[in-house]
Amino acid sequence: MLAAQALYGPHDVRTHLAPGVAMGRRLFRLFAEDAFDRQPLIGGGGRFTLVADCRLDNRDELARSLGIDGPRLATLCDADLILAAYEKWRAACCAHLLGDFAFALWDAQERSLVLARDPVGARPLHYWRRNGAIAFASMPKGLLALPDVERAPDLVLAAQTLLHRSFAGDRSYYEGITRVRPGHILTLDDTGVHDRRYWNPAPAPLRLQRHQDYVEAMRAHLDAAVRCRLRGATAVAAHLSAGLDSQAVATAAAMQLDGMGMVTAFTGVPRQGFAPTHPQALFDEGPLAAATAARYPNMTHIRVEAPPASAFADLDRNAWLADQPVPNMCNMPWWNAINDSARDRGFQVLLTGETGNIAFSYDGMDHFAALLRSGRIMALAAGAVALRRRGFGTTGNAVRRAVQPALPPAIRALLARARGAGPRTAAHPDLVAKAGATDPARSPILRYFDRADPGAGNKSRLAGWGLDHRDPTADRRLIEFALSVPTDQFLHRGEPRALGRGVLSGRAAPEVLAERRRAMQGADWHERALIDRDAIAGEIELMAAHGPTEDLFDIGRLRELATAAPELWMQPEASASYRSVLLPAIALGRFVRQAAAPTTPEASQP
Numbered sequence: 001m002l003a004a005q006a007l008y009g010p011h012d013v014r015t016h017l018a019p020g021v022a023m024g025r026r027l028f029r030l031f032a033e034d035a036f037d038r039q040p041l042i043g044g045g046g047r048f049t050l051v052a053d054c055r056l057d058n059r060d061e062l063a064r065s066l067g068i069d070g071p072r073l074a075t076l077c078d079a080d081l082i083l084a085a086y087e088k089w090r091a092a093c094c095a096h097l098l099g100d101f102a103f104a105l106w107d108a109q110e111r112s113l114v115l116a117r118d119p120v121g122a123r124p125l126h127y128w129r130r131n132g133a134i135a136f137a138s139m140p141k142g143l144l145a146l147p148d149v150e151r152a153p154d155l156v157l158a159a160q161t162l163l164h165r166s167f168a169g170d171r172s173y174y175e176g177i178t179r180v181r182p183g184h185i186l187t188l189d190d191t192g193v194h195d196r197r198y199w200n201p202a203p204a205p206l207r208l209q210r211h212q213d214y215v216e217a218m219r220a221h222l223d224a225a226v227r228c229r230l231r232g233a234t235a236v237a238a239h240l241s242a243g244l245d246s247q248a249v250a251t252a253a254a255m256q257l258d259g260m261g262m263v264t265a266f267t268g269v270p271r272q273g274f275a276p277t278h279p280q281a282l283f284d285e286g287p288l289a290a291a292t293a294a295r296y297p298n299m300t301h302i303r304v305e306a307p308p309a310s311a312f313a314d315l316d317r318n319a320w321l322a323d324q325p326v327p328n329m330c331n332m333p334w335w336n337a338i339n340d341s342a343r344d345r346g347f348q349v350l351l352t353g354e355t356g357n358i359a360f361s362y363d364g365m366d367h368f369a370a371l372l373r374s375g376r377i378m379a380l381a382a383g384a385v386a387l388r389r390r391g392f393g394t395t396g397n398a399v400r401r402a403v404q405p406a407l408p409p410a411i412r413a414l415l416a417r418a419r420g421a422g423p424r425t426a427a428h429p430d431l432v433a434k435a436g437a438t439d440p441a442r443s444p445i446l447r448y449f450d451r452a453d454p455g456a457g458n459k460s461r462l463a464g465w466g467l468d469h470r471d472p473t474a475d476r477r478l479i480e481f482a483l484s485v486p487t488d489q490f491l492h493r494g495e496p497r498a499l500g501r502g503v504l505s506g507r508a509a510p511e512v513l514a515e516r517r518r519a520m521q522g523a524d525w526h527e528r529a530l531i532d533r534d535a536i537a538g539e540i541e542l543m544a545a546h547g548p549t550e551d552l553f554d555i556g557r558l559r560e561l562a563t564a565a566p567e568l569w570m571q572p573e574a575s576a577s578y579r580s581v582l583l584p585a586i587a588l589g590r591f592v593r594q595a596a597a598p599t600t601p602e603a604s605q606p
Helices: 003-008 032-036 059-066 078-096 140-144 155-164 211-229 244-256 286-293 311-322 332-344 367-373 377-389 395-406 409-418 429-434 444-451 455-465 476-484 498-504 510-514 525-529 533-545 547-552 555-563 572-595
Strands: 012-018 021-027 041-043 048-056 099-107 112-117 126-130 133-137 184-189 192-197 235-239 262-269 299-305 349-351 468-470
Touching: 003 021, 003 140, 003 455, 021 048, 021 099, 041 078, 048 078, 059 078, 078 099, 078 112, 078 184, 112 133, 126 140, 126 184, 133 140, 155 429, 155 547, 155 572, 211 244, 211 349, 211 476, 211 498, 235 244, 244 262, 244 286, 244 299, 244 349, 244 498, 262 286, 262 332, 286 299, 286 510, 299 332, 311 332, 311 455, 311 572, 332 349, 332 455, 332 525, 367 377, 367 395, 377 395, 444 476, 455 468, 498 510, 525 572, 533 547, 533 555, 533 572, 547 572, 555 572
Parallel strands: 235 262, 235 349, 262 299, 349 468
Antiparallel strands: 012 021, 041 048, 048 099, 099 112, 112 184, 126 133, 184 192
């Protein structure tokens, strides 16, 4: 199992063997304290054995709560603190841990295994259980190394991916291998699996006097989240698009490293000479990113063009690294190109803002639905007019966001088709007819975290490029703060994402905040993703000839899309049909076929 996961931890390997239990860990060194990492760790007078994959953001605070002084803390790795926290608080320790973590703890006295992950799932953890045996590993390939674990794709999660783009539930893409869900702690023993969600934030609504007070509080949370993720590095890479989230992260990092270190900001841009096919879209984010970078003496800006190769070139490798299908073939080329550029320059930390628009720069448009539910029709109308006057949308868009949540799913689907936005699924019609929605009735922010799981993707980038991707916008404290903010502060005076924009005032270039066009990194996606039409047609025929994929996909629709070509690639219809239907189906179908392969093809290996 450890050998199968060597690429995720090449720097050290250790094991612990005892009657009835074997535990081990591989280490990828990222911090000075990793020099003291001696996992697996033994605690509780020999009762507990722990292994952890972690970066704790509250080491000092946690140490004080545990009675650990400064000199001793300097000789402890993060896993040591998790073990001490478990010894003191048992399963309640997760509430005291801030940062990215996954851990497994064997309790020899209770003969139970405890598995837990951080609230947003930044570190992966999987397990397998059958006939009295339990095995766990960071990645599925660690479990697939066992002879008793059958290698077969999980078609239920494959269907869920097609229909809902969702990781809801605890399935992995391999049948019989289960994910520990983000924000959950499990206890496995002779009586079964006891799964509990420990992260259920429901903060009381925050009431501040002025909108600017909310802005300043959000800025403080962002800066604290970035500061934590600069740990162990004075020179970092960062994504920098024209969007609010990467701008917020990169500028905060530059301000905190001022006089101490550098930020190298990477922007994915289309090839030189690319002519956009949609005049209302921002197809090259490079100039706006460069304008912000120029404001900071310690920020270097680099434009990154994806190579002119087919997106198929890295499809198998990316899927093999992550043990799951590539979620977005359109973005994969420029993501990989940025990873290549950061790695070649010797970086080990890459800052992103992937989760930002869920919390930090949440648009607040659900406020219109709240106004309708409370009967505040005049306030809804005034907000819709303000939205249009500020250039952020039409009054019709505001009305749609107000009314849509109250409509039955069938009516929502009809309206989507009328707008040319649906159906967007490549699933077989029988599958669509049988499937239901998977989203629980939770707040819009928490709904996202019920469906998302970034852990395997993060681990794949560490293995494939040696880059530790850190997302300050996924900070638990920042998310919980966002949940406490009234929605009218996110949608303030007709301005969506008002808090995110307020935080960036004086930090980002003014033209970034003034931009109203829809931005698109990798606007020339179709030139790479669809350049090899023969390969796409061949993949569809292989899907049609393979029993499981033939049952999963609407093969007729995929064939139709493969032979057609829209004139305007950046129109919403093209995005819906190709970015959201054809290409995800190709990636998923290829993964499902290859998931049952007894060996990994050489082309898939890094």
